[in-house]
Amino acid sequence: MEISPTSNAKHDSxxxxxxxxxxxxVGAGLAGLTLAMLLHKANIPYEVFERxxxxxxxxxxxxxxxxxxxxxxxxxxxxxxxxxxxVLTTINVGxxxxxxxxxxxxxxxxxxxxxxxxxxxxxxxVLYDLFLRQIPKERVHFGKKILTTKQGGNGVLIxxxxxTEYEGDILAGADGAHSAVRQNLYAELKEQNKLPPLDGxxxxxxNVCLVGQTRPxxxxxxxxxxxxxxxxxxxxxxxxxxxxxxxxxxxxTVAYSLVEFLPMETSKNDETFCDSExxxxxxxVMCEQVRDFPIIAGxxxxxxxxxxxDWTPKEYISKVMLEEKVFQTWSSCRTVLLGDACHKFxxxxxxxxxxxxxxxxxxxxxxxxxxxxxxxxxxxxxxxSYKGDRIEWVxxxxxxxxxxxxxxxxxxKATIIRFILKYAPAAxxxxxxxxxxxxxxxxxxxxxxxxxxxxxxxxxxxxHAKAQAHERVAQxxxx
Numbered sequence: 078m079e080i081s082p083t084s085n086a087k088h089d090s091x092x093x094x095x096x097x098x099x100x101x102x103v104g105a106g107l108a109g110l111t112l113a114m115l116l117h118k119a120n121i122p123y124e125v126f127e128r129x130x131x132x133x134x135x136x137x138x139x140x141x142x143x144x145x146x147x148x149x150x151x152x153x154x155x156x157x158x159x160x161x162x163x164v165l166t167t168i169n170v171g172x173x174x175x176x177x178x179x180x181x182x183x184x185x186x187x188x189x190x191x192x193x194x195x196x197x198x199x200x201x202x203v204l205y206d207l208f209l210r211q212i213p214k215e216r217v218h219f220g221k222k223i224l225t226t227k228q229g230g231n232g233v234l235i236x237x238x239x240x241t242e243y244e245g246d247i248l249a250g251a252d253g254a255h256s257a258v259r260q261n262l263y264a265e266l267k268e269q270n271k272l273p274p275l276d277g278x279x280x281x282x283x284n285v286c287l288v289g290q291t292r293p294x295x296x297x298x299x300x301x302x303x304x305x306x307x308x309x310x311x312x313x314x315x316x317x318x319x320x321x322x323x324x325x326x327x328x329x330t331v332a333y334s335l336v337e338f339l340p341m342e343t344s345k346n347d348e349t350f351c352d353s354e355x356x357x358x359x360x361x362v363m364c365e366q367v368r369d370f371p372i373i374a375g376x377x378x379x380x381x382x383x384x385x386x387d388w389t390p391k392e393y394i395s396k397v398m399l400e401e402k403v404f405q406t407w408s409s410c411r412t413v414l415l416g417d418a419c420h421k422f423x424x425x426x427x428x429x430x431x432x433x434x435x436x437x438x439x440x441x442x443x444x445x446x447x448x449x450x451x452x453x454x455x456x457x458x459x460x461x462s463y464k465g466d467r468i469e470w471v472x473x474x475x476x477x478x479x480x481x482x483x484x485x486x487x488x489x490k491a492t493i494i495r496f497i498l499k500y501a502p503a504a505x506x507x508x509x510x511x512x513x514x515x516x517x518x519x520x521x522x523x524x525x526x527x528x529x530x531x532x533x534x535x536x537x538x539x540x541h542a543k544a545q546a547h548e549r550v551a552q553x554x555x556x
Contacts, residue, residue: 095449095450096449096450097120097121097122097447097449098121098122098245098246098247098444098447098450098451098456099121099122099123099124099244099245099246099247100112100116100121100122100123100124100245100246100247100248100249100444101123101124101126101233101235101243101244101245101247101248101249102116102123102124102125102126102249102251103126103223103235103248103249103250103251103252103256103257103258104125104126104127104128104250104251104252104253104256104258104416104418105125105126105127105129105132105209105217105219106205106251106252106253106416106417106433107139107201107204107205107208107416107430107433107434108251108415108416108417108418108433108434108436108437109125109127109249109251109252109415109416109437110125110205110208110209110211110212111148111208111433111434111437111438112249112251112415112437112440112441113125113212113216113217114152114208114211114212115437115438115441115520116441116444117211117212117213117216118152118520118522118523119441119444119445119520119522121441121444121445123216124216124218124243124245125212125216125217125218126218126221126223126235126237126243127217127218127219127220127221128220128221128222128223128252128257129219129220130219130220131219132205132206132209132219133202133392135201135202135288135393135395136200136201136202136205136288136290136332136395137200137201137288137289137290137324137332137333137334138198138199138200138201138307138309138324138326138332138334139198139199139200139201139204139429139430140165140183140196140197140198140430140431141162141196141197141198141199141204141430141431141434142183142194142196142431142513142514143188143192143193143194143195143196143514143517143530144194144431144435144513144514144516144517144518145194145431145434145435146193146194146195146517146526146528147193147194147517147518147519147526147528147534148434148438148518148519148520148526149194150526150527150528151519151520151523151524151525151526152211152523154207154211157207158197158199158207159197160327161199161203161204161207161327161328162197162198162199162203162326162327163197163198163199163305163306163307163325163326163327164184164195164196164197164305164306164307165183165184165195165196165197165198165306165307165309166182166183166184166185166186166196166306167180167181167182167183167184167306167309168180168181168183168309168311169308169309169310169311169373170311170312170313171310171311171312171313171373172312172313172315173312173314173315173370173371174371175312175371175372175373175379177310177373178313183196184196189530190530190531191514191530191531191532192511192514192530192531192532193514193517193526193528193529193530193532194528194530197307198307198309198324198326199326199327200290200326200328200330200332201430202290203326203327203328204430220239221237221238221239221241222237222238222239222257223235223236223237223238223252223257223258223261224236224237224238224257225261226248226257226258226261226262226412228248228265228410228411228412229410229411229453230452230453232244232245232246232411233245233246233247233248233411233412235248246411246451246456247411247412247413247444247456248411248412248413249412249413249414249415249440250262250412250413250414250415250418251414251415251416251418251433251437252418253416253417253418254280254398254400254417254418254421255280256414256417256418258412258414258418259404259414259418259419262406262409262412262414263276263277263406265409266406266409271409272406273405273406275405276404276405276406280400280402280421281400281401281402282339282398282399282400282401283338283339283399283401284336284337284338284339284398284399284423285336285337285339285363285396285397285398285399286334286335286336286337286396286397286398286399286424287334287335287337287360287363287364287367287394287395287396288332288333288334288335288394288395288397289332289333289385289386289389289393289394289395290326290330290331290332290333290389290393291330291331291332291333291385291388291389292330292388292389292390293328293329293330294329294330294331294388295329298388299325299331299374299375299380300374300375300376300377300378301325301374301375301376302325302329302331303329304325304375307324307325307326308323308324308325308375309322309323309324310322310323310372310373312370312371312372312373314370318337318338318339318340319335319336319337319338319367319370320335320336320338321333321334321335321336321367321370321372321382322334323372323373323374323385331385331388333372333382333385334424335363335367335370335382336399337363357391359396360394360395360396361391363396364386364394367382368381368382368383368386369381369382369383370382372384372385399423399424400421401421401422401423401475401478402420402421403419403420403421403471403472403475404419404420407419407460407463407464407468408457408460408461408463408464409457410453410456410457411453411456413440413460413463415433415436415437415440416429416432416433416436416437417429417433419436420432420471420475422474422475422478423478424478428474428477428478432470432471432474434518435467435470435516435518436463436467438518438519438520438539439463439466439467439518439537439539440463441520441522442520442521442522442539442540442542442543443459443460443462443463443539443542444459445521445522445542445543446459446521446539446542446543446545446546447459447546448546448550459542462538462539462542463539465538466537466538466539470516511532514530514532515532515533515534515535516534516535517534517537518537518539519534519537519540521539521540521541521542521543522543
């Protein structure tokens with residue numbers, strides 16, 4: 078297909094049959110898979126392209142709050158999701174002596190009635206597998222590293238490193254913090270002098286993290302493993318730039334993450350950055366550095382991070398950067414970004430997965446509301462509405478995530494934040510939880526969630542996008 082930079086012709090149904098826009102999704106992470114599931118339900122053509130050769134069970138624990146339950150129920154995944162996850166009501170913040178200093182309430186026993194869903198912890202590999210199984214295998218293409226993208230008035234084109242090319246009507250970049258789709262889009266906008274200066278800056282990070290998940294454990298090995306609720310214990314290092322946490326899972330494993338606080342902000346573009354710091358050897362070095370850190374495991378036995386590492390297959394441990402940034406540009410022409418590709422949160426706030434799913438739902442609603450053979454103008458307006466629905470909440474979550482990151486950091490600021498969280502009035506925490514729980518995204522093209530919690534959902538504009546579009550068309554025909 079030859080991409081035309083200017084074509085924006087209206088669709089003539091007398092010449093061409095009705096056809097829904099085809100979406101090329103780059104990235105088979107949680108954002109990309111959620112979007113794929115939804116487009117599949119909406120009978121919108123799509124293909125998913127993933128850089129990795131195969132799915133790998135990497136990652137630690139993922140927290141999903143009541144905000145995601147309406148979608149989980151709409152997709153018919155409630156029963157399986159419950160069986161694969163554990164209820165999470167409390168985060169224990171402790172010291173190196175293995176004593177709990179204070180607790181942060183993140184859920185409650187009456188959460189289903191009050192919020193319409195519980196806060197639950199599920200490991201990233203298990204959640205990933207659950208979502209991947211909902212999508213026909215022929216729609217997901219692994220080993221597709223995107224080299225270039227091209228867009229115009231008549232469609233989009235992606236070129237992969239294996240020489241293959243794919244065409245579509247919409248390009249959705251869900252390929253993570255270092256998104257190839259975003260890089261191509263921003264390069265195009267920069268040439269046109271349309272890229273905001275902040276979006277041209279490198280993605281910063283001030284933390285690095287070691288993540289992993291053990292093999293299934295016995296109660297003799299880890300006393301808390303059989304408790305019904307997830308035991309989320311976080312330890313703040315004393316006189317060392319580290320904090321670490323453990324989470325018990327429904328699979329009788331322990332997921333864990335260790336954060337190292339760097340002395341200064343850096344980026345991949347920094348001259349001190351070295352790719353060799355992120356391979357298997359660098360991961361092994363960090364494992365040795367943190368082996369003796371104490372963990373809270375329940376029972377009388379005193380375990381360390383080294384025990385977790387010894388219980389973990391080496392290929393399931395990884396060292397990653399923890400970037401933080403909200404980009405200003407989420408779309409242009411026929412290309413749109415979602416998930417970490419447009420907003421990267423520090424995982425300390427546990428908000429990444431939930432917000433990736435929100436992005437996918439809202440974006441799917443606006444894509445579903447598009448007319449057959451949409452023009453570039455139609456698509457651009459839909460993308461602007463998508464960002465308009467999301468940006469305020471994304472920026473709010475971004476600040477909360479930085480707060481949680483600072484809570485386990487070093488220095489006077491971190492001490493003050495821990496003091497505030499430790500002694501915050503119950504009414505303040507209740508108000509915070511209720512505000513967060515009010516943001517519940519649903520798919521407009523699926524039967525609505527029947528739950529009727531005490532804390533009601535705020536107005537969701539994208540639910541009404543299709544009806545409003547039909548109304549505009551009807552008015553145009555009358556005039």
